Amino acid sequence: MPDRTTVRLGEYESAALEPGQLTHRDVDRLHALQARGCLTLVPDRVGWRLKADATVGVLNLDRVRLVISPKFAIPGGQLMSWLAYALGTPVPATPRRWATEPDGYADLVAAALLEECERLLREGLHRDYVRRRSIEPVLRGRLDVVAQATRRYGQLDQLHVRTFDRETDIWDNRVLGSALKAALGLTSSPDLARALHGIADAFPHAPTPAAALRALDRTRYTRLNTRYRPAHTWARLLLRGGGVSDLLSDHGTTADGLLLAMPTLWEAVVRRLGAEAVGPHxxxxxxxxxxxxxxxxxxxxxxxxxxxxxxxxxxxxxxxxxxxxxxxxxxxxxxxxxxxxxxxxxxxxxxxxxxxxxxxxxxxxxxxxxxxxxxxxxxxxxxxxxxxxxxxxxxxxxxxxxxxxxxxxxxxxx
Known part of the structure; x- marks a missing residue:
């Protein structure tokens, strides 16, 4: 991650930025976020005045790392339990090690993903049958007669074969590999970064984050992969750049960050609170x-x-x-x-x-x-x-x- 100046503020607080701290690309991205109600950027006498609205998290710009901490409603130490409650996923235990870190929210979500991925590795990653075409010295699977005849002209020193083997290189695991990579760019904790880097190679990666998100949207859970649901929940947050479930979706903003709209979180909390509270009555x-x-x-x-x-x-x-x-x-x-x-x-x-x-x-x-x-x-x-x-x-x-x-x-x- 390139060296950036860290600017810290709480929700509804503001900070002054010098003219040279924001590039033209940064200004465009911040104005796009302003259109979504995440923050406000206005010029002042000496540069820019940036005001956070009801949004918390981390935003990596070209020269500035913006850290917005929760101030009004939910203290940083409790944010993870309320976020997990809104998402309907278990509260992770490991992220408590980072609960008091300055970057709070981003490190907590990254650590939650790390904990779930470590659990999946201990239990064994899900495998499924994958079709492959390859060239082998011996026959495996089925011989591709057409390829053998047209590409090897009847020679048998190399065999064109089609296999159908159980592998871990499937979308359930690819989306986690992409999310672990995205988490590396957001965390500020050296220990957490090392742990993420150490486990990322154990998972295959999707070609692009957009492909991983499309795969998450298509995922259907059965008894074979239901244990992946918590890990996919945290992966979706990281790949979308924040938000509760799909309520805060990407509208083309390319800023590298993890931002959570607190009103969206509160709406999700209230919906679950009310539904669970009245059930026994x-x-x-x-x-x-x-x-x-x-x-x-x-x-x-x-x-x-x-x-x-x-x-x-x-x-x-x-x-x-x-x-x-x-x-x-x-x-x-x-x-x-x-x-x-x-x-x-x-x-x-x-x-x-x-x-x-x-x-x-x-x-x-x-x-x-x-x-x-x-x-x-x-x-x-x-x-x-x-x-x-x-x-x-x-x-x-x-x-x-x-x-x-x-x-x-x-x-x-x-």
Whole structure:
């Protein structure tokens, strides 16, 4: 990795950059990321002012290595457990060695991939039958009669053969080799870099990262390769440059980095929290969220639709019909200031569209480091209550399991 100046800042913080620190290519890449809401780059009197939004991770530019650490909601030591929870994959044990490193997130994901790849090597890599054409001194497999006759003209000192052998050079392993190579360019820990380099040669590589990603998208898991799922999860993050599952996909940005959009992570966390919390109490998440959503017709342009992040269904009692509860994830400091008017209007629309007419309600779930909290907003009009909005603050210093139990008890009483 070329020598770069390291610039460190937290999410929502800014830093000044000198004019010579950014190349024209860097400026183009940063503006592309700005268009995706990851950061803001504006010129100032002496150079550039770079401001991080709700994005954390590492970004390698031509002359600058940008490190953005989580500050607002989830502390660095807890980020891995919440990320693993959102992805539905086990929390790795080995990455805790790098939990306090300055580059946090990138090293943690690289170490998680390393741990899973080491486990796969200990258990033995998956092999599958691969067709090959080769020239051998003795007959193996089947003789390629056409090639033998047209290329060797009947000579038998070299045989053109077609084999069908079980090998490790398959896509399940190739994507991991490509991800290990990508991780080497992101980590700053010498020990971690050595471990990644030492294991990378044990895996075959895909021709390009794009080919590896296409293979991951085509992968179907069976009893033969289901043990690869956690390793592929971390590989997908590294090869895509960050994001939770496929929610933050590549839109042509070529910057070398690993960036995680924290609002996307929080939405994934809330969807799983809500679905798991209400299950023991008879509720369930509606598959596909809210179906077609709430639609707007008759305006200029196309028909628009919007839906909550999560829609929960509760069974009715004593013959009453089932009820729906819309839940929306907000990555905002609602532990420090009131709910915005725009969010109140949004949740009122959800409650009107999904909840029972005689008890309109909705839920906002936001991160609140240090403690769980709950408050209730009553929205009244001239003719009575328009809706009730429950504002739930989830303690991100605790474990996801503890947060699940708390939110389940609250939603049961709502």
């Amino acid at each position: 008879g509720g369930r998440a509606v598959p596909g969220g809210s179906g077609i959503g709430i639609t707007v017709r008759g305006d200029l342009g196309n028909v628009s639709a919007f839906r909550p992040d999560l829609l929960l269904r509760f069974p009715g009692h004593d013959g009453a019909p089932a009820t729906l509860l819309p839940v929306d994830a907000k990555y905002k400091r609602y532990d420090r200031h009131g709910v915005s008017a725009a969010d109140i209007h949004q949740l009122l629309t959800y409650s009107s569209g999904y909840s029972a007419a005689d008890a309109p309600g909705a839920v906002i779930v936001h991160p609140q480091p240090g403690s769980h909290a709950r408050r209730t907003l009553q929205v009244r009009g001239p003719n009575g209550i328009l809706g009730v909005i429950h504002v739930l603050g989830i303690d991100t210093h605790t474990t996801p399991a503890q947060a699940t139990a708390w939110i389940g008890s609250v939603l049961r009483c709502s």
